[in-house]
Amino acid sequence: MQRKLPGIDIPAATEVKILHAAAFLEFKGHVERLAREGSDLAAYTCWMHGIEVLHSPYVITTGTDSELFPSLPKLPCCLDDCQRCAAHVGGFKFPWLGLWNSRGVVLPDDVAPADAWAYYQHQDPMDLLLVAAYTKLKVAADIVPQDL
16 A cells, blocks of 8 residues: 655645745656656655646646646635636646745745745755644645545
8 A cells, every 4th residue: 555644745735825836846846756766656646646726717728747647636726715716817726745845835925926936946945844834734635525
C-alpha cells in the first residue's frame, strides 16, 4: 500500500495567501522528478491528490498539465465571497503545499501582487513544521466530497 502522508507524500490544502502558479509549478516539478527516479506509484499518487480550483467563468482545457500524467482533477470555486468569480475574471487556484515547495510560495499580507514573484525568488525550502502550520495537514479527501 502506498504511503499518503499529507505534505510529505501528497499535497496538503492551505487557506493562506500563496502564489498559486508557483505552488503548481513546484508540485509538478516534484512529481515529474519522482517519476524520472522510478517512483511511478508515488508520483501518480501525489499527482492525483492535487486538485485545480477553477474560477468563473470555468474554462476546462483539453490538454494536460504534464506529459507523464492525465489532467489534474478540477473543481469549481465554491466560495461565496470570491472576488475573481464575482468579476468573472477566471483563472485557477492551486491551494496545495508540501515539502517540495519553497517558503516563497507563501506570501505575507504586505506583499503586493506586483511584487509576489520577486518575493518568491529568494526563499529557502519549506520544512514540515511550516507545512503543518500553513495547512493543518488537510488533504483533498477532507475538503472535496468523495461520494459523488
